Amino acid sequence: MAIDPQLLAYYRxxxxxxxxxxxxxxxxxxxxxxxxxxxxxxxxxxxxxxVQDVELALAGRTLGARLFRPAGVAAPRLIVYFHGGxxxxxxxxxxxxxxxxxxxxxxxxxxxxxxxxxxxxxxPAPCDDAAEAVLWLAGQRQALGLxxxxxxxxxxxxxxxxxxxxxxxxxxxxEVRVDAQLLIYPVTAPVLGTESYRAFADGPGLTRDExxxxxxxxxxxxxxxxxAAQADPRVHLMAxxxxxxPATVVVVAAHDVLRDDGLAYADFLVxxxxxxITIEAGGMTHGFARLQPEAERAREWMRRAAAAFVDLLDxx
Numbered sequence: 001m002a003i004d005p006q007l008l009a010y011y012r013x014x015x016x017x018x019x020x021x022x023x024x025x026x027x028x029x030x031x032x033x034x035x036x037x038x039x040x041x042x043x044x045x046x047x048x049x050x051v052q053d054v055e056l057a058l059a060g061r062t063l064g065a066r067l068f069r070p071a072g073v074a075a076p077r078l079i080v081y082f083h084g085g086x087x088x089x090x091x092x093x094x095x096x097x098x099x100x101x102x103x104x105x106x107x108x109x110x111x112x113x114x115x116x117x118x119x120x121x122x123x124p125a126p127c128d129d130a131a132e133a134v135l136w137l138a139g140q141r142q143a144l145g146l147x148x149x150x151x152x153x154x155x156x157x158x159x160x161x162x163x164x165x166x167x168x169x170x171x172x173x174x175e176v177r178v179d180a181q182l183l184i185y186p187v188t189a190p191v192l193g194t195e196s197y198r199a200f201a202d203g204p205g206l207t208r209d210e211x212x213x214x215x216x217x218x219x220x221x222x223x224x225x226x227x228a229a230q231a232d233p234r235v236h237l238m239a240x241x242x243x244x245x246p247a248t249v250v251v252v253a254a255h256d257v258l259r260d261d262g263l264a265y266a267d268f269l270v271x272x273x274x275x276x277i278t279i280e281a282g283g284m285t286h287g288f289a290r291l292q293p294e295a296e297r298a299r300e301w302m303r304r305a306a307a308a309f310v311d312l313l314d315x316x
Contacts (some may be wrong), residue, residue: 006295038094084157086214107307160186205286245274
């Protein structure tokens with residue numbers, strides 16, 4: 001299936017908008033450019049969604065978070081969300097609409113976490129932030145008026161990676177149980193030689209070179225060169241056997257270098273007895289969750305993902 005025409009039109013508008021302008025010269029400028037691009041795809045919050053900023057008091061640092069709560073739902077279930085951006089760019093604001101729509105579509109409360117970014121805070125800092133943020137929010141469920149007996153994580157792209165590794169870390173211990181996860185075109189391994197990396201190396205949405213650069217900022221060039229030999233399961237999600245793997249929905253975009261990352265991780269979880277629903281979004285490119293305001297089919301795929309997630313919880 002070809003790339004959705006509304007997405008192609010969006011990419012043409014984006015190319016025209018920045019035609020003749022130099023590429024951002026440094027990471028600060030890249031973040032500013034991404035924030036500017038993302039701002040054009042934000043929507044007003046859905047009706048019935050209350051938004052509250054929360055500060056997470058972790059060891060030696062405080063992280064910001066934004067809680068999206070559906071009105072009229074007594075003690076909603078909690079999803080802790082991590083935004084994409086290659087562990088380098090992105091923020092609560094760039095993914096505000098993604099989190100707000102997820103809360104509206106699932107009827108769950110969604111806490112979007114503003115974790116520290118590489119390269120100022122490379123691995124393992126974002127991973128530590130993710131796991132500790134989930135643990136902190138789990139401990140605050142009663143105080144926040146949320147269901148005390150359920151916990152889920154979610155994220156897109158690098159945020160999907162952070163969500164999945166957080167659930168793996170926490171489910172190995174006894175403090176808290178992550179029951180479910182929704183992973184949207186997740187990064188799952190520092191391996192850039194899959195069929196989808198070859199087929200979609202030049203994008204649109206995300207290129208192979210861009211993903212290699214993001215990995216380098218996150219783990220360093222030497223670790224990236226090790227590729228599949230990277231043994232740390234916080235980096236390579238399939239490097240260790242999962243313990244109590246959560247019920248999972250994996251969403252991949254059909255035209256995305258990370259398509260095979262998500263499919264491989266879904267297969268890995270199935271082999272280890274996790275309930276898994278895999279959705280391959282036809283016509284979609286990387287980043288389509290953030291582009292729901294730009295393409296009707298992107299919005300519909302995210303509605304389907306949310307419905308599958310709710311169905312999975314109800315069947316679990």
